[in-house]
Amino acid sequence: MSGLRILLIDEDPERAALLDETLRAQGYELVARLPPDELSAKRVNEIGPDIILVDMGSPSRDTIESMRQINEEQPRPVVMFVDQSDDSMVAEAVQAGVSAYIIDGLNVKRVxxxxxxxxxxxxxxxxxxxxLKKTKATLAERKLIERAKGLLMRERGLNESEAYAALRRLAMDRQQRLADVAEALLAFADVLKNK
Incomplete structure (x- = not known):
């Protein structure tokens, strides 16, 4: 895992310098060091680290919110070392996408x-x-296909297998995915219904 590009977030310059030295000695590349108030999804995107390491006395809600935004826009591993915390802050950090939340501060041997x-x-x-995303997309596509089959069955008097065959034939003729043809058919039916 050495050679990873690390973004270090630290409010204490002396502690950050010690951690920088430790990380480099272990083969990691420290690409940037920022104070917590400069942490944002935009800055992370500009820097492009492989992992974010946060070292602070006590996490702030702003830092946790920045982590949440980063996790939504460009997920990456986040390790947070804190000196003190409470249960609600731990839960918020995990929900924000923090991969490891270590209480009692940073011990360089454990990094x-x-x-x-x-x-x-x-x-x-x-x-x-x-x-999960793939499964949701597949389910949504199946629902579209089922709705399009139902439309064809109702409007054209086809049975289920005939409706499916008609959709497949149309998809092959147009060289489109079955779900795309079903979506277009349903959209066209909505246009006709609203006239």
Whole structure:
């Protein structure tokens, strides 16, 4: 996992310098160091890190909200080291997409294993998120196809297999996906209905 590009968010310049030195010694590339108030999705996009490491005394709601926005726009592993916290802040951080939330501050000896675990958890979560997105899209496409079949059955007096065959034939003739043809057919039917 060495060679990763890390964005360090730290409010303490001395602590950040020590962490910078530790990260470089372990083979990581520190691409930028920002104070928490400069953290934003736009800055993360400009910097393009592989992972975000946050080291602060106590997380602020603004920092957590920035993490949430980053996770929505350009997800990446986030490791947060804090000196003190409470249960509600931990829950908010996890909901915002923080991959690892470590209380009692940063111990330089633990950095590498924590980063490795956070990256692995992030990848696993992203795979689940991608699978869910794919499943939702497939279900939405099936619903469109079913609605289009129902329309053809009602308007043309076809049975279910005839309606499906008609949709498939139209999709092949137009060299389009079945779901796209179904969507166009339903949109056209809506236009005719509203005239």
């Amino acid at each position: 590498k294993p924590i980063l490795d675990v956070a990256i692995a958890r992030f990848r696993e979560f992203q795979a689940l998120r991608d699978e």
